Amino acid sequence: MTTPGWDLQLLNLFAALLLLLSFAMLSQRRIVSLVNLLALQGAVLCAATLLLAWRTGQGHLYLSAVLTLGLKVVGLPWLLHRLIRRLEVYWETEPLINAAGTMMVGLLIVIFSFGLAQPIAELASTTTRSALGIAVSVILLAFLMMITRRKALSQVIGFLSMENGLFFGAMSATYGMPMVVELGVALDVLVAMLVLGVFFFQIREQFDSLDLHHLESLRER
Amino acid sequence: MDRTAILTQLLQIAAALAVAPLFMGWVTQCRAWLQNRTAPSLWLPYRAIHKLFHKDAVLAQDASPLFRAAPYVVFGTMVVAAAIIPSMSTLPLTPAADAIALVGLFATARVFMSLAAMDVGTAFGTLGARREMMVGFLAEPALLMVIFVASLISATTALPVISARLATQAIGLYPSLAFTAVAFTLVLLAENARIPVDNPATHLELTMIHEAMLLEYSARHLALMEWAAALKLFNYACIGFALFLPWGVATGEAGPLALVLSIPLLAVKLACAGLGIALIETLSAKLRVFRVPEFLATAFLFAVLGMLVHLLLGA
Numbered sequence: 001m002t003t004p005g006w007d008l009q010l011l012n013l014f015a016a017l018l019l020l021l022s023f024a025m026l027s028q029r030r031i032v033s034l035v036n037l038l039a040l041q042g043a044v045l046c047a048a049t050l051l052l053a054w055r056t057g058q059g060h061l062y063l064s065a066v067l068t069l070g071l072k073v074v075g076l077p078w079l080l081h082r083l084i085r086r087l088e089v090y091w092e093t094e095p096l097i098n099a100a101g102t103m104m105v106g107l108l109i110v111i112f113s114f115g116l117a118q119p120i121a122e123l124a125s126t127t128t129r130s131a132l133g134i135a136v137s138v139i140l141l142a143f144l145m146m147i148t149r150r151k152a153l154s155q156v157i158g159f160l161s162m163e164n165g166l167f168f169g170a171m172s173a174t175y176g177m178p179m180v181v182e183l184g185v186a187l188d189v190l191v192a193m194l195v196l197g198v199f200f201f202q203i204r205e206q207f208d209s210l211d212l213h214h215l216e217s218l219r220e221r
Numbered sequence: 222m223d224r225t226a227i228l229t230q231l232l233q234i235a236a237a238l239a240v241a242p243l244f245m246g247w248v249t250q251c252r253a254w255l256q257n258r259t260a261p262s263l264w265l266p267y268r269a270i271h272k273l274f275h276k277d278a279v280l281a282q283d284a285s286p287l288f289r290a291a292p293y294v295v296f297g298t299m300v301v302a303a304a305i306i307p308s309m310s311t312l313p314l315t316p317a318a319d320a321i322a323l324v325g326l327f328a329t330a331r332v333f334m335s336l337a338a339m340d341v342g343t344a345f346g347t348l349g350a351r352r353e354m355m356v357g358f359l360a361e362p363a364l365l366m367v368i369f370v371a372s373l374i375s376a377t378t379a380l381p382v383i384s385a386r387l388a389t390q391a392i393g394l395y396p397s398l399a400f401t402a403v404a405f406t407l408v409l410l411a412e413n414a415r416i417p418v419d420n421p422a423t424h425l426e427l428t429m430i431h432e433a434m435l436l437e438y439s440a441r442h443l444a445l446m447e448w449a450a451a452l453k454l455f456n457y458a459c460i461g462f463a464l465f466l467p468w469g470v471a472t473g474e475a476g477p478l479a480l481v482l483s484i485p486l487l488a489v490k491l492a493c494a495g496l497g498i499a500l501i502e503t504l505s506a507k508l509r510v511f512r513v514p515e516f517l518a519t520a521f522l523f524a525v526l527g528m529l530v531h532l533l534l535g536a
Contacts, residue, residue, distance in 0.1 A: 012534045016396035100518035
């Protein structure tokens with residue numbers, strides 16, 4: 001068995017940690033812990049970006065690492081914590097599928113996305129291309145979380161986790177997106193978060209709850 | 222098979238038999254320290270076993286021969302398992318059975334224990350047996366997955382060869398092994414009736430799993446069952462060392478010096494493992510029985526993730 005260099009090993013470890021955190025978010029029912037896990041995922045992503053920037057000597061990756069740190073580790077979690085306090089939602093209601101079932105579906109998703117990423121990864125020329133499968137599974141697991149949860153806040157957290165996955169995918173396939181795109185995405189996420197924050201209050205105003213299944217039935221006033 | 226090999230084998234079985242209750246006592250002592258209680262003597266398990274062997278056995282009226290035979294079967298399988306697991310050296314007997322057969326041995330012990338618990342027909346015994354089977358059937362796939370990951374990395378299912386190959390490869394970061402180590406720890410806690418799943422010190426029949434199956438046993442039968450439980454914990458710890466801390470186990474050709482050197486190392490590993498188990502038990506609360514499948518699903522998840530990460534990243 002050949003052992004790759006320690007920096008690649010460390011990068012693999014970060015990739016595995018991202019996947020693990022996705023599963024942890026999938027099983028977590030407390031929304032406060034969910035936000036903390038999101039922040040932790042952002043921190044791992046930031047560390048991976050820094051390592052890759054140092055390894056490949058690409059200057060713009062440092063910038064995107066700083067962006068990740070500011071936005072995903074500090075900014076958005078702070079915003080979410082504030083929202084949780086003001087909306088007073090601390091627990092997710094029982095998800096649509098029970099925890100063990102969600103995990104098993106999650107495992108199938110991981111296997112599926114590893115298969116999906118295999119041919120794409122063979123086209124990529126980067127040394128980190130094997131992590132692409134992990135990026136795809138992080139994205140799809142976040143999707144799964146958005147599908148199985150009922151509360152608006154946890155769905156938004158799923159959305160943010162999906163963005164983490166996309167970012168990691170771009171990083172492992174092509175050493176990051178162009179700076180303009182990255183800045184644009186970051187801004188979009190920030191604005192989306194602010195708009196959704198307003199939405200939360202509107203939803204609660206209308207239905208006295210953040211449970212999104214109320215939105216499924218239409219009625220005239 | 223030459224004479225030293227047989228001698229080594231016998232020595233290892235004797236060591237396992239002798240050390241297992243001590244290890245149990247050490248875990249209990251660590252737990253007491255961590256919970257600010259006065260610790261019982263380290264030799265308490267020995268005294269308990271000694272006392273039980275000198276008592277007269279009482280059997281239920283409806284007990285069948287199975288009930289009498291079960292303690293000997295359970296104890297026997299645990300001794301055989303101790304002979305297979307490379308705790309001090311890679312032994313002459315170890316090629317006889319690989320890691321999957323080892324899991325089968327544990328399953329045999331579990332089946333006999335559950336049958337014996339149901340044999341007398343008391344409510345608590347049946348309840349304990351059913352719970353034990355539930356925990357067992359969920360823990361077994363996770364344990365097998367853990368073994369498969371290690372087998373994939375070292376390309377063999379024989380435990381001593383896995384251990385030897387893992388010990389000689391370059392030291393690096395293996396996320397897959399880290400995940401499986403977590404999975405193995407969860408399985409160890411569940412299979413040995415430790416706290417998040419079962420409380421070994423409980424006196425409340427309604428929450429018992431392992432203890433509920435032993436309620437009808439007395440004297441030498443109970444002594445054997447308790448000794449077997451201690452051996453099982455020791456065996457699991459040694460499987461853990463073989464997979465995740467494989468350094469310092471004497472290989473077949475290394476001679477008696479390596480064997481002597483492996484003893485203090487095993488003692489250090491056992492001391493650390495005991496402290497770790499006690500720490501986990503102190504920090505976690507006992508789960509409701511209905512949450513146990515979730516706990517074991519997590520173990521299975523970790524093991525499968527380890528395998529997937531190994532297949533994808535090769536790490």
